[in-house]
Amino acid sequence: MSEDIKSKIRNYRTAPFDSRFPNQNQTRNCWQNYLDFHGCEKAMNEKGGDVSVCKRVYKSLCPLSWVSTWDDRRAEETFPGKI
Template sequence: MAEVEVDIGSIITVGDIKTAPADFRFPTTNQTRHCFTRYVEYHKCMTAKGADSGECNKFAKYYRSLCPGEWSLILAVGVVYLLTSGFK
């Protein structure tokens, strides 16, 4: 197997690493609700401002830093199900 040399500094810088800011609605609690709320905020922003808007990127970063990858997939499947089942 060939070895690949990667310069980590060229991929990510210290300024790029951020997580969701503290939220007074979730003080020292299980972060599941915080994850879900940030996910919903992201999709509300996308609906209100459109998929091409860059203003929603911060919400995407927030929920992606809080939610495990598997949860994001489960939430996405749930949203698609609700939208296709006529839920308003």
């Protein structure tokens, strides 16, 4: 295994425990973290703040197919969630 891959594995971080979602099924956790990130990003952009404070926790929780679908719906302005 190359050193680059080893360092990526060693430094990999997943979503921290969220007591709002204690069960094994993390679907709602994924959804809420997606909304939280994009809400934070929107608020920071409106205030002219630093977007880097928003955490992309949903990236390690959500399947890529869900994220791409949600991103497409946000672009089309048909996204069902409130951001």
